[in-house]
Amino acid sequence: MCYFARFVSVIVFSITFTLPSLSARAVEAAVPAVTDPVQILKTTEIGKELFHLNQLVTSEPKKTLKQLAELEQTDAHKMSQYEMGFVLVIRANAHLLLDQHDLVEDQIFTMQQLATEGNHDWLLPYIEYWKGTLLVNQSEFTRAIEHLNQAITLSQQGRNSSLSLQALNSRANANKEQGQYHHAIEDYNRALNFFDDNSVDQKYGTILNNLSTLYIYIREFDKALKLNVKAATVVKASSLKKARQMATLLVNRSYIYGELGQRQSEIMAMEKAKEYAYSTDSVRLQATIMVNLSDIYTTEGDYARAEQNAKDAQTLAKSFNNDHLFMVAQANLGLIKSKQGHGEEGLALLRGAHEYFESKNKEPYVVEALKMLANAYAELGQYEQAFLQHKIFHEKFSKQQFDEREEKLLAIEQKYEADKKEKEIALLTLEKSLRAAADEKRILRRNIFFLLCVIALIFMIRFYRHYISTKRHNRDLLKDNAALQGKTYQDQLTKLFNRRFLEESLSAIAEREKKTPKPCSLVIMDIDKFKRINDTFGHDVGDQVLTEFAQRLTSITRKEDISVRWGGEEFLLIARESNGETGEHLVNRILESVREKPFSTSKGEIVVTTSAGMVHADSLQTLRQQWDKLLPQADKALYSSKNNGRDQAHLALQHSEYDWQYISLCA
Structure with a gap:
């Protein structure tokens, strides 16, 4: 979608x-x-x-x-x-x-x-x-x-x-x-x-x-x-x-x-x-719905209806000079053209929409336009450009997700501060009442004892309620923070580590192995034709496939290996204490585990395969230090696997500083 x-x-x-x-x-x-x-x-x-x-x-x-x-x-x-x-x-x-x-x-x-x-x-x-x-x-x-x-x-x-x-x-x-x-x-x-x-x-x-x-x-x-x-x-x-x-x-x-x-x-x-x-x-409302219908029918594969709705949306948007809606419709039209085999025409439309959203600083639209451009380049076989756009998309998408989490945390903190201020106001009101009672004491001496008892009782009741409320609130806040921390480092669907865990923890893990460095392997895996599974069977079945893939991956890997859901249908594995031969054997075992038995879903059994790209490092410390160099090479090895028919793995080998070769690891 x-x-x-x-x-x-x-x-x-x-x-x-x-x-x-x-x-x-x-x-x-x-x-x-x-x-x-x-x-x-x-x-x-x-x-x-x-x-x-x-x-x-x-x-x-x-x-x-x-x-x-x-x-x-x-x-x-x-x-x-x-x-x-x-x-x-x-x-x-x-x-x-x-x-x-x-x-x-x-x-x-x-x-x-x-x-x-x-x-x-x-x-x-x-x-x-x-x-x-x-x-x-x-x-x-x-x-x-x-x-x-x-x-x-x-x-x-x-x-x-x-x-x-x-x-x-x-x-x-x-x-x-x-x-x-x-x-x-x-x-x-x-x-x-x-x-x-x-x-x-x-x-x-x-x-x-x-x-x-x-x-x-x-x-x-x-x-x-x-x-x-x-x-x-x-x-x-x-x-x-x-x-x-x-x-x-x-x-x-x-x-x-x-x-x-x-x-x-x-x-x-x-x-x-x-x-x-x-x-x-409302012409605006009509144009909006045309844009959305073009998107829905694109997802369903009904490109004729999708194209007509996108063009109708552009006509309506143009009639009241709404450039934003016009460009959203243009992006949809670019995706449709790409799907219909008119790759260059689709790319031109998508580039124009992307440039517009960049100029208007509309970050969610920029992110999605990058993803659409990456897919369009891949459809044309321009894998270098597809990789570049896909990398930028992941960087911006990760930042966007992080910013949204920060917004949620800030909202929780502000709610806590607001509750705290309300309690402080209640206490100040009480103090004001006490001062007023003290001023009246000189006039109402006969009632002083009764008045002090009433004030003391009110104070005790309010203080007790404040204490109970604060205690309950603090307990709930600790529980919420613990839940948020768990969600921060674990992918909720697959229960694997998420991207943020690896980005924030790799340095610490590598530091612990610094005195006894051992070789390791970095593997990127991508479920083949996953979008077709989503489009054919629905997102619920897609989620079931992701979950079972994670279970099979966990059953093959060792407890010291690090398995991560990298994003969407993409997974990342760091195989520790792994030389070239053992790492390559592990990758082939994973591919075999995925293909040997169809995946069980609510819509029946589905045959699933995966492609992988691999690169070796002489230690975790080296992997951390050269991450920005080794990760793209593993990704390129993955693209080689995709380009050569899928359901296979390729190894990225370095012959010189700028010369890399991608070798098939067929079992």
């Missing part, structure tokens, strides 16, 4: 499903106090009509614009400046939902004039909000957050809870797109506090789904699906039209189904989303 193409649905949902919003850290600034216009609007007949249109705009922006025009034509002379200002706010929202960004800028300019000339400070938070919202749509997230911070501060001063809610949601979206997941979670939770659990407000459904997309980003799909289903329940219960909201919900749900390996559910959800989208005014 094309990872970044499917994520377009998440990004578009966050921006168009509701009024986008900000991040939770308030910005301290000297700003004027403002007044909430909503309360004033409810006092007049025109204001009540505008209040109704403000609720309608999210689901029917075109109809809202038409009714606004009719209202201005008949009642413009009766409107107060508050009402005229709110007309601009509603119109800006409608134009944003219709992707008419130039017209949104026109409304902002008119708001600024009205605020300056009429001393209408209540418009200031809306101006900052719409500036930030436009920047979110243009992927200028850092600048967007600056404006959204100001909008939150102003709306909270004016007690404009509706705008404050929208701004919190938008800031969370912006932080999420920058990878600041802990800040995004803070803002989403602050926004959710505006509602109770049984609310049927569409904005509640919006925030639930935006939080769901965040869990998609960090690949916690069970949580994402649960929130997505809850959001759909809220939207269906709402009295407003729900086509746009249901379309975006189904786009995200389709992505979750795909990651969970439920292929038929994935297709059905996306096709249903397409039906909803074409009953709305």
Whole structure:
């Protein structure tokens, strides 16, 4: 599955499903106090009509614009400046939902004039909000957050809870797109506090789904699906039209189904989303779904449908000047062309998409584009280029995974600090009560004994609760840290060591053998045609194959050998105390163990083979010191095995500093 193409649905949902919003850290600034216009609007007949249109705009922006025009034509002379200002706010929202960004800028300019000339400070938070919202749509997230911070501060001063809610949601979206997941979670939770659990407000459904997309980003799909289903329940219960909201919900749900390996559910959800989208005014949403359908049909091998959907997506993206969506569709089209045998044309399209994502600093998309380029080069037989792109992909992917883990750890730490501060505030409140009681002692001498007893009792109860709560929290935190440590160094699927363990532990292992160095061998193995297994039988069966492969590998290797899941279907083995002959014999035993007996899966028995590349070192110390030189040679030996028919191993031998030879190790 094309990872970044499917994520377009998440990004578009966050921006168009509701009024986008900000991040939770308030910005301290000297700003004027403002007044909430909503309360004033409810006092007049025109204001009540505008209040109704403000609720309608999210689901029917075109109809809202038409009714606004009719209202201005008949009642413009009766409107107060508050009402005229709110007309601009509603119109800006409608134009944003219709992707008419130039017209949104026109409304902002008119708001600024009205605020300056009429001393209408209540418009200031809306101006900052719409500036930030436009920047979110243009992927200028850092600048967007600056404006959204100001909008939150102003709306909270004016007690404009509706705008404050929208701004919190938008800031969370912006932080999420920058990878600041802990800040995004803070803002989403602050926004959710505006509602109770049984609310049927569409904005509640919006925030639930935006939080769901965040869990998609960090690949916690069970949580994402649960929130997505809850959001759909809220939207269906709402009295407003729900086509746009249901379309975006189904786009995200389709992505979750795909990651969970439920292929038929994935297709059905996306096709249903397409039906909803074409009953709305949102060209962006339609283009997003076309991109996702092209990805799904590419995975299914239906290249004709995939190509048509990608081209339709480009046409729609071009119609509202969305370069990002256009380039995602182009990347899909490049992959499709490569799969159809038009390699050079596919490479050109993929290179263009990769350069665009690099220029916009969109790291998740850059990573996936590198993987697609590596596969396209391999299809053309350009193995040197394929190896280079694959190496860069692994480096960036590993960094991305590490950064996501760091974000999770930071979120845990911040939650602990927040709980600690709440307890400190409770203690300070208690101390203040004690001081007040001491001041009153001189006046209420007759009640002093009783008062001190009450205060002492309160103190003891609170202190005891604080002690129990802190003890429980510390115990849970230690348990969570232990679990995280285990997950950090072990691959959860195969139970082998992971890449991070080897990168962080190889130096220490080599140091322990420094006094008695012994030869060793480095082996890279890759399950042959693993993608075909996934595409044919599903990801669940693919996971079963990976697990059994790891078990067979463990049964052949010795306890002193180091077995690592290197990434995807790629495994790495360091055979210790292994000279050339014993190492080569071990590799052939592993290949024989894989091929001799079909793998048992839930879909029946599957014949599996593997290819390997091997290189020798005179000691673990040498292997560590020359890692950046020996690992690529083992990888090239693996490519030689793949290129010569698979199900075999090759040994990389060095004849001089720049002369390496790759020799078959057929048993």
